[in-house]
Amino acid sequence: MMQHSEYLGYAAGIITTLAFLPQAFRIFSTRRTRDISLLWALAMNTGIVLWLLYGIAKNDLPMIAANSISLILLMIILFLKLRYR
């Protein structure tokens, strides 16, 4: 059975992960990324890799799941940022 804190972690992970979906869709539809900081996109990709490794080191499933999916979406956003400057 999950502890209460695990539910909190999964809720946090689901929300912050899904947050990148409307951002990615917005870029897909407008093909504009001017107002998005390239440095933000680069730093987020780097940082989320580290959060993922931290989650693995701590064997923390909510962190591993959330950061894996966030990383995929952030890689897409970074790719779009580089493509539609």
Next chain:
Amino acid sequence: MMQHSEYLGYAAGIITTLAFLPQAFRIFSTRRTRDISLLWALAMNTGIVLWLLYGIAKNDLPMIAANSISLILLMIILFLKLRYR
């Protein structure tokens, strides 16, 4: 003494927190937020509150520190998004 994983957590937290700085500065200087998704900003603020509570529940200092500062920067970005539509 910190465990190795703690350093990883602090590095992750510092990078993902600082990532929001260039984004906030970009909005301050351009006063433009059109390419930034409002839903992203709302979801990130909500999700980071939950990550902060999760960090508190787990007594995880890197998570508490990083998410506290990220939340402040994300609140600023959300405010700017609402102000400069």
